[in-house]
Amino acid sequence: MKFTAEQIAGILEGTVVGDPNVEVFKLSKIEEGTQGSLTFLSNLKYTPYIYKTEASITIVNADFEPEKPIFTTLIKVEDAYEGFSKLLEYYNQIKLNKSGIEQPSFISDSAKVGNDIYIGAFSYIGDNVILGDNVKIFPNAYIGDNVTIGDNSIVFSGGKIYSDCIIGKGCVINSGVIIGADGFGFAPNKVGGYSKIPQIGNVILEDYVDIGAGTTIDRATMGSTILRYGVKLDNQIQIAHNVEIGKNTVIAAQTGVAGSTKIGEHCQIGGQVGIAGHLLIGNNVKIQAQSGIGRNVKDNEVLQGSPALGYGDYNKSYVYFKNLPKIVKNINEIEKRVDGHN
Numbered sequence: 001m002k003f004t005a006e007q008i009a010g011i012l013e014g015t016v017v018g019d020p021n022v023e024v025f026k027l028s029k030i031e032e033g034t035q036g037s038l039t040f041l042s043n044l045k046y047t048p049y050i051y052k053t054e055a056s057i058t059i060v061n062a063d064f065e066p067e068k069p070i071f072t073t074l075i076k077v078e079d080a081y082e083g084f085s086k087l088l089e090y091y092n093q094i095k096l097n098k099s100g101i102e103q104p105s106f107i108s109d110s111a112k113v114g115n116d117i118y119i120g121a122f123s124y125i126g127d128n129v130i131l132g133d134n135v136k137i138f139p140n141a142y143i144g145d146n147v148t149i150g151d152n153s154i155v156f157s158g159g160k161i162y163s164d165c166i167i168g169k170g171c172v173i174n175s176g177v178i179i180g181a182d183g184f185g186f187a188p189n190k191v192g193g194y195s196k197i198p199q200i201g202n203v204i205l206e207d208y209v210d211i212g213a214g215t216t217i218d219r220a221t222m223g224s225t226i227l228r229y230g231v232k233l234d235n236q237i238q239i240a241h242n243v244e245i246g247k248n249t250v251i252a253a254q255t256g257v258a259g260s261t262k263i264g265e266h267c268q269i270g271g272q273v274g275i276a277g278h279l280l281i282g283n284n285v286k287i288q289a290q291s292g293i294g295r296n297v298k299d300n301e302v303l304q305g306s307p308a309l310g311y312g313d314y315n316k317s318y319v320y321f322k323n324l325p326k327i328v329k330n331i332n333e334i335e336k337r338v339d340g341h342n
Contacts, residue, residue, distance in 0.1 A: 001025060001094065005057050005073045008038070011090055012059070012083045018073030022056050027088075030055065033072070042081035059083050096154065098136060114151065132169065144180070150207065162219065168207035174235075176214040179203050183218040183225075183241025183259060197221060199241060205231075212237065212253070221259075234271070246283065264299065274306070286311075 006020040028037035030046050033055025040059040041050050050058060051068050058072045059080045077083035102121040107113065111129040119125065120139030129143050132151035137143065142160045150169035155161065159173045162180030173179065185197035201220025205227045211217070212235035217225060220242045227239075228247040238256040239245070245257075246265035255269055258277030263269075267281060270289030275281070282299035292306030302311040320327070 003038075005075060008057065008059075008087065009075050012075065012077050012086060014059070014075045014077040014083065015062075016073065016075055020073075022073045024056050027091075028055055030058065033058075038087075039072075040080045040084040042079070042084075059087070096136065102139070108145075120157070126163065138175075156213075162203075164202040165219070166202065166204045168205055168209065168229075170208040171205050172210045174211060174213040174215075177211045178216045179205070179211070180219045181216060183221055185221050185241065201225065201242070203227075206247070209233075215239070218259075228265070240277065252289065288314075 002023045002025045004020065005016045005018065005022050009016045024036055024038040026037045028034060028039050030039040030041055030049045030053050033039045033053035035054055035056055037055045038057045039053060039055040041047065041064070042061065050066070050072065051070055053072055055072050057075060059075045059077060061080045062076045062078055064076065098118040099116055101107070101119045105119050105121055105123045107119065107125040108127045108129065110127045111125050111131070113131045114133035114135060116134045117131055118136040120137060120141065122139050123137050123141045125143045126145040126147065128146045130148045132149060132153070134152045135149050136154045138155060138157040140158050141155045143149070143155070144161060144163035146164045147161050147167070149167040150171065152169055153167055153171040155173040156175045158175045160178045161167065161173070165180040167173070180203045182199040185199055186194035187197055189195045199219050199221050201223045203217050203219050203225045206229045208230050209227050210232045212233050214235050215233050215237040217239040218241045219225060223242060225239065225242055226244045228245060230248040231245050232250045234251060234253040236253050237251055240257060240259040242260040243257050245263045246267065248265060249263055249267040251269040252271035254271050255273040257263070257275045260277055261275055261279045261281065263281040264283035264285060266283055267285045269287045270291070272290045273287050273293065275293040279293065280296045282297055282301065284300045285297050286302045287293065287308065288304035288311065290306065291304050291308040293303065293308050297303065304311050304314040
């Protein structure tokens, strides 16, 4: 797909300086620009690259004035970074602008399908499923019985949504995500093994929730596992049964949250964090990467370490830990001097 400088300037409400008819069909960093690519300049430290970039079009701030000859066509906008981001969003919308029902695919006769939807080949849509308007189900996806998916949500290739789960509006379910698999519920039995506890609840994603590739969200034993409005999960995260995550909380990759823990609103949780079950994590909590949380956490706490300490306490403690060999050596020398006087 090709765009001219004039077309791009129209989208961004910018001004073309150079050839308005030059075309681009790909994006690049300014230092890696090649003919046919579009790039941008917003960070002043990258200014030297604009004089040697081979990118066909470069988006710049409105006040940029070259001090040497340039070979790229400029599009001047109020904020180059914001303009480039807007263009990325526009491009992504076009790229994902698929519609229709591909074959082979299966759609149950009892399913209700909205307007302007896309269902990719080899997808399965179960009984009593409800798909809202402009929903996109990419190839090889599985949508189980009684699932509801709200308007403008996307399930990418290989996404699996088990029965009875509810997906809100504007959600993004990336490839390999599994929503609604059984929670990890087993009870010891009389013969020394474990008996499975039926998991009869579901998963609810409220509006504008994003789920990264390979992430798993277990259905509740009873009731619902709930991700509130605007939650963003990275790739390869495990959310266990009956967990609740408050609105606009973000969680980075490889984090695990054990069953029945409640996480508050506007929290930021780093990668490879482990959170034990049945805990209460407050609002606006920040947890540094690779921390282990085994206690309730109050609002606004900042934690690091395993088991986690307050962020300031952790840093102070680490100074001592790092110097521990020296401290032990000093103590041994003091003990020798004391013994010598005795």
